[in-house]
Every structure is written in C-alpha cells, then in structure tokens.
Amino acid sequence: MFEISKELISTDVLVIGGGASGLIAALEAKNGGLDVAIISKSRVGRSGNTIVSGSAMAVLIPEHDSGDTYELFYEDIIKSGKGINDSKLVDLFVKRSSKIIDKLTGYGVVFRKVDNRFLKKRPPGHSCPRSVPTDYRGFSYLTRGLSLTLPLLNRVKTSGIKIIEGTPVVKLLVTDNRICGAIAIDKKREKVLLFRTGIIILASGGGGRIFSRSNNTRDITGDSYSLAYDAGAVLRDMEFVQFYPTMMYSPIKMPISNPLFGDGAVLRNSHRERFMENYDKSGDMATRDIMARAIYTEIMNGRDCNGSVFVDCSTIPENTLKSKYAEFCEYLNRVGIDPLKDLIPVSPGTHFFMGGLVINQEGESTIQGLLACGECVGGIHGANRLSGNALSETVVFGIIAGRTAVKIAETQSVPSLPPVEIESFRKGSICLTELKCNLQETMWKYVSLIRNRESLEKARSRIEEILNLLNYAEIKNIHDLISFYELKNMITTSRLIVEGSILRTESRGAHYRSDYPDINNRNFKGNYFYQNIKGDLNIKFKPI
Numbered sequence: 001m002f003e004i005s006k007e008l009i010s011t012d013v014l015v016i017g018g019g020a021s022g023l024i025a026a027l028e029a030k031n032g033g034l035d036v037a038i039i040s041k042s043r044v045g046r047s048g049n050t051i052v053s054g055s056a057m058a059v060l061i062p063e064h065d066s067g068d069t070y071e072l073f074y075e076d077i078i079k080s081g082k083g084i085n086d087s088k089l090v091d092l093f094v095k096r097s098s099k100i101i102d103k104l105t106g107y108g109v110v111f112r113k114v115d116n117r118f119l120k121k122r123p124p125g126h127s128c129p130r131s132v133p134t135d136y137r138g139f140s141y142l143t144r145g146l147s148l149t150l151p152l153l154n155r156v157k158t159s160g161i162k163i164i165e166g167t168p169v170v171k172l173l174v175t176d177n178r179i180c181g182a183i184a185i186d187k188k189r190e191k192v193l194l195f196r197t198g199i200i201i202l203a204s205g206g207g208g209r210i211f212s213r214s215n216n217t218r219d220i221t222g223d224s225y226s227l228a229y230d231a232g233a234v235l236r237d238m239e240f241v242q243f244y245p246t247m248m249y250s251p252i253k254m255p256i257s258n259p260l261f262g263d264g265a266v267l268r269n270s271h272r273e274r275f276m277e278n279y280d281k282s283g284d285m286a287t288r289d290i291m292a293r294a295i296y297t298e299i300m301n302g303r304d305c306n307g308s309v310f311v312d313c314s315t316i317p318e319n320t321l322k323s324k325y326a327e328f329c330e331y332l333n334r335v336g337i338d339p340l341k342d343l344i345p346v347s348p349g350t351h352f353f354m355g356g357l358v359i360n361q362e363g364e365s366t367i368q369g370l371l372a373c374g375e376c377v378g379g380i381h382g383a384n385r386l387s388g389n390a391l392s393e394t395v396v397f398g399i400i401a402g403r404t405a406v407k408i409a410e411t412q413s414v415p416s417l418p419p420v421e422i423e424s425f426r427k428g429s430i431c432l433t434e435l436k437c438n439l440q441e442t443m444w445k446y447v448s449l450i451r452n453r454e455s456l457e458k459a460r461s462r463i464e465e466i467l468n469l470l471n472y473a474e475i476k477n478i479h480d481l482i483s484f485y486e487l488k489n490m491i492t493t494s495r496l497i498v499e500g501s502i503l504r505t506e507s508r509g510a511h512y513r514s515d516y517p518d519i520n521n522r523n524f525k526g527n528y529f530y531q532n533i534k535g536d537l538n539i540k541f542k543p544i
Contacts, residue, residue: 001337004193004422004478011037011162013405014182014195016169017203017224018044019051021291021374021394021401022143023152024203026161027106028402034409036161037195039184041204041482042219043390045153046206049216049375050391054257055144055430056133057395058126058388059097061118067128070094077389080125080287081382082509082519083355084237084527084544089124089380091390092361093396100395101132102160108151110135120480123387125287127354131259131388140332142254148391167193168223170485172200172231173418174371179369180415183422185485190478192422194281198369198414200376201330201460202228203394205495206353206375211448212440215247215255221486224376229359234366235530237355238493239500242385243449245292246311248344251335256311257328258387261285265315267295267301272310288511289384291347296449299347308345345538348449352390354381354510355500358529363401369412371404373397379527423484428474432483433436434474436490439466443494447501452515456502463498467491499539500528 015026018040031035038044041124060073073094078085101111101118112119112135120129136144156163166187173181179200185195207222208214229235246256246267261284269275279294280286286294298309313321318340322329325339332339356378363371374394381389439462447458470488475481505518507513 001098003204004190004192007198008194009037010196010231011035011198012197013037013201014039014197014199014410015203017041017048017180017205017372017397018165019048019203019373019394020148020152021205021206021398022201023156024395024398025203025373025402025405027152027155027159028399029157029201030161032403032406032409034406036157036220038161039142039163039164039167041166041170041223044163045156047217047219049208049470050149050394051145052215053145053391054133054255055136055147055391056121056131056259056388057100057392058114058123058131058386059101059392060094060130061098061101061120061132061519062088067129068122068130068247071150072127073097073130074373075126077386078128078382080384080386080509082384083382083521083525084508085317085382086379089298089359093380093393096399097392100392100399103399104148104395107155109148121259122283123258124261124282125386125420126262126388129262132516137327141327160212164193168485169227170422172227173420174231174367175415175418177232177367178415179367181417181418185478185482187478187482194413194417196417198412199405199408200370201405202357202365202370202372202376203374203398204376207490208350208352208442210443210490211350211496212444213348215244215253216350220472223486223489224372225356225493226489227367227494228370228372228376228530229496229530231367231370232248232532233370234358235356235496236527237382238353238378238530239504239511239528240354240383240497240509241350241497242288242354243292243348243351245295245348247349248346249308250345251337254331257325258288260311260313260316260325263320265311265313265322266315267291268310268312269298270305270309275303275416287384288387293449293512296348297348305345306480308341308347312343313339314341314528350444350448353384354383354385356376362404363397364404369403369408375402383486383511391456423473423475425477425481427476428472430469430473432473432480432487435469436483436487437464439463439487439490439494440516442466444496445496447494450502450512450514452513453502456498459498460502463491464492495537496530499537500530503539503541
C-alpha cells in the first residue's frame with residue numbers, strides 16, 4: 001500500500017489546463033505582475049483539443065472587399081445557436097475577435113497569408129470567408145494546432161510562469177463561495193499537491209471523451225464541468241453537445257475539414273446520391289448540427305457503406321483544392337486516398353460542448369475568484385457552435401480571464417484553507433477501466449445524435465448503476481487513484497447532460513429528440529442552469 005505525502009504550494013493565480021486558453025490566460029496574468037502557475041493533467045502546450053484542431057479561427061477582419069461586418073458575424077452566431085446564446089458574450093466575442101490576430105502574432109504565432117493578405121476560408125454557417133488558419137506548414141497535419149500552442153508555450157517558459165504537468169486537479173477548495181485553493185495529484189512523484197490561492201482560471205476544456213466515438217484527445221473527460229459543479233458554481237446548457245459530422249475513421253482517424261464545403265465539396269451516400277438538400281435548404285453548407293444528424297440518419301437507414309457516407313472533393317476546382325488545402329491533400333495521398341477523384345468515408349463523432357460554466361463579461365463565474373475560459377464556458381454558442389469559433393473564443397476569453405485575474409488580485413485576500421480529504425487506497429472487485437468503457441458506450445448509444453425519452457431514461461439508469469459500482473472499484477496505486485477521480489468527473493458530467501436532455505422536450509441545435517422533433521420557442525426559448533446545492537442537482541429554466 002502506498003503512502004501519499006502532501007506538498008503545499010502558494011501562488012497568486014492557478015491556471016488549470018495547458019491548451020491555448022490556459023496559456024493565453026497565464027501570459028496575460030503574468031503580464032500584470034502576478035505569480036502564475038499552470039497545471040495540466042497532460043503536457044502543457046502539447047495536449048488537449050487545441051493541438052488536434054484545424055488551427056483556424058473565425059475573426060472579424062472588416063476589409064473593404066470582404067463583405068463582413070459586426071452585424072453579419074453576430075447574426076451568424078445567434079442563428080447557429082438557435083437564439084439562446086448569451087447575447088452579451090456574443091457581442092463581446094465579435095468585437096474582440098478583430099484584435100486577436102495581432103495579439104497572437106505578438107506572441108510569435110504565424111498566420112497563413114496569400115499575396116500579403118490573410119488566407120480566409122468560409123466554413124458552413126458563415127455568411128462570408130472569415131476563418132483564418134495559422135501557418136501550420138512544418139507540423140503534422142493531425143497536430144496542426146501545435147502551430148498555435150508551441151509559440152505560446154515558448155513565451156510561457158521564458159516568462160517565469162511555473163509549469164506543472166502530469167498532475168490532474170481533483171478538487172477546487174471553496175470557503176463562503178470564495179476560491180481558496182485546489183487539490184491535485186502528482187502522478188510522477190506520487191504526491192498530493194495542495195494549492196493555496198485566491199484566483200483559479202479554469203481552462204481544462206470540454207468532455208468529448210465521455211462518449212465512445214470522439215475526435216477529442218484522451219485527456220478531455222469533462223473535468224472542468226465536474227470540478228466547477230462540485231464546488232457549487234452554476235453551469236448552463238449542458239444538454240447541447242456538438243457532433244463533428246465528417247470524421248474519417250479508416251484507413252486513418254482524422255477530421256475532414258468543414259471549410260471544404262465552402263469551396264464546393266458535397267456529401268454523398270452509398271448510392272452516390274447527394275442528400276443534404278433533403279434535410280436543409282442550405283444543402284452541403286448546413287451547420288454542423290444539421291449535417292451530423294443527416295449523415296447519422298443516412299447511415300441508420302442503410303444508405304451507408306460500412307457505417308460511413310462520403311465527402312466528394314472532386315467538385316472543388318483543382319487549383320483551389322491544391323492551393324488552399326495542399327497539406328490535406330498530401331496527407332490523404334500518403335494513406336492512399338486522392339481527394340481529387342476518391343470518395344472519403346466519414347461518419348460523426350463527439351466534438352464540442354456548447355454548455356459549461358456561467359460567466360460574466362469579465363470571465364467571472366458565480367464563485368468569487370473562479371474564472372473560466374475556452375470550451376469549459378457556456379453561453380457563447382447557444383445550441384450549436386459555428387466552425388472556427390472555438391479557437392477564437394479561447395483567445396478572446398483567455399485574454400479577458402487573465403486580465404480580470406490582475407484586477408481581482410489588487411483587492412482580494414486569500415481565505416484560509418478548509419480541511420482537505422481525498423479518496424483512499426482500497427481493495428475492490430470492480431475494474432475502473434471496464435466501468436469507464438461502459439459509461440462511454442452508454443453515452444454514445446443513448447445520448448448522442450438522436451435522443452428520446454426511452455434512450456435517456458436508459459442512460460440515466462445505467463449512469464446510476466455505474467456511480468454505485470464506483471464505490472466498489474479497486475484503488476491499489478496512484479494511477480488507480482487518478483483514474484478514479486477522472487471517472488468520477490465523467491459520471492458527473494454525463495449526469496448533467498442526461499438530466500438536461502430529459503427536461504428539454506424539443507429539438508434545438510445539437511440537441512435532437514426524435515419524440516419531440518420540432519423546435520418549441522413558446523416553452524423552450526431559453527436556458528437550463530445547473531447547480532449543486534448541498535449535494536443535490538438543482539436545474540432551473542430561464543426564458544429569454
């Protein structure tokens with residue numbers, strides 16, 4: 001049996017998460033003169049969903065011939081979110097997006113240019129081209145996001161920010177609704193780290209790996225939502241989970257970029273028929289929620305080939321495909337696919353969480369001293385996120401969170417730490433790995449693209465069983481202890497998704513109920529808010 005020692009660490013700001021949002025927030029807080037530490041369950045700057053993203057961000061660059069305006073970008077986001085976005089956050093996001101290219105360039109990030117102008121693409125749902133990619137040439141196509149995170153990481157390393165890796169945070173410490181610290185487990189040193197701080201910036205991403213089919217990295221397991229919920233913070237919109245429509249799983253697993261459709265790509269079923277216009281008048285330019293369900297429906301109705309439909313890029317002009325998507329073409333060629341003539345097999349996978357922590361325009365949650373940015377935040381995207389808005393959101397609100405931390409530090413003292421307890425090593429008859437797989441399969445089977453009362457009730461019942469079995473799981477070493485807390489977080493987040501999905505008896509955005517297939521603005525044009533009150537889940541609906 002292992003004996004776990006404890007180490008106390010004090011810092012002005014603790015940033016939880018090593019992706020783009022965490023790196024940006026840490027840099028901004030450090031620029032304000034604060035002592036900052038970044039802690040991550042994986043490698044800082046080299047893990048999380050940022051690195052496997054398309055490394056493009058939708059921004060407002062009002063050039064004279066672009067046709068883009070504040071009003072147009074704002075309306076695209078509200079339309080995609082089906083009218084239940086937090087309008088104040090959307091307004092702030094659109095206005096600040098125009099400034100992030102310069103900010104990132106100052107941190108060493110390089111963006112792709114053609115004829116000395118930013119290369120801009122138009123993914124589905126956007127009224128004009130506004131998605132600007134980094135220059136990821138020289139990086140693997142599957143980890144293009146390193147072109148964003150590594151320059152930020154280099155700046156973090158030279159700034160004196162403390163980096164703690166391989167160390168998941170398992171609990172936020174709160175006294176009288178004020179942050180006072182956090183508990184983490186250092187896997188390598190087999191030690192519990194106890195942080196004393198009055199400011200925590202939560203930037204640990206979403207929860208795609210709660211589902212068995214996902215394009216998320218392995219460390220994205222809903223930790224941010226569970227940590228915040230257990231601490232008593234208010235969350236919102238947890239029923240809205242986005243499924244990436246065009247994931248290729250064979251001969252290699254990779255996302256097939258949505259902007260391809262803006263340049264002429266089309267979807268075809270196993271009969272080689274175009275089908276998107278059967279589901280939406282926008283056809284192959286429909287938003288992700290509609291496209292993902294259309295593909296899923298084609299597959300479920302037998303118009304698939306080995307569980308996939310196809311992306312046809314032969315409809316894109318050859319010069320466009322070879323110039324704007326050169327790295328994409330080269331990568332597919334290496335695995336035996338020529339996108340100029342071969343059909344690319346695709347099917348949906350879990351991608352992004354629209355829900356998350358409630359924040360104000362300063363990035364503050366409902367707990368004093370707890371700030372949040374990136375995918376762990378809810379409200380900006382409403383019921384469905386537009387392609388390209390995720391990375392720009394992480395930067396916009398990462399900057400805001402870091403700067404707010406500086407303001408808070410000027411006036412806030414750190415409360416005393418409460419008594420600290422963590423789970424003990426113990427014998428047991430249940431395997432944590434099997435429980436985790438069971439939960440992931442349950443969520444994909446019953447709570448993914450198409451839901452109904454029966455499927456959601458089955459998921460609720462099974463999640464309760466898994467939670468009970470967790471009490472009998474064996475925890476024999478530090479690795480099991482970390483797995484225990486990760487699974488606990490996954491269960492908590494899964495429960496929030498299911499309970500909200502049961503209550504929302506309509507279909508809106510990424511949330512689709514086959515037993516209530518229509519949008520219901522009379523009863524459900526608004527948001528569900530989730531909070532842990534003395535151990536009980538409290539859910540309230542607020543109309544817009």
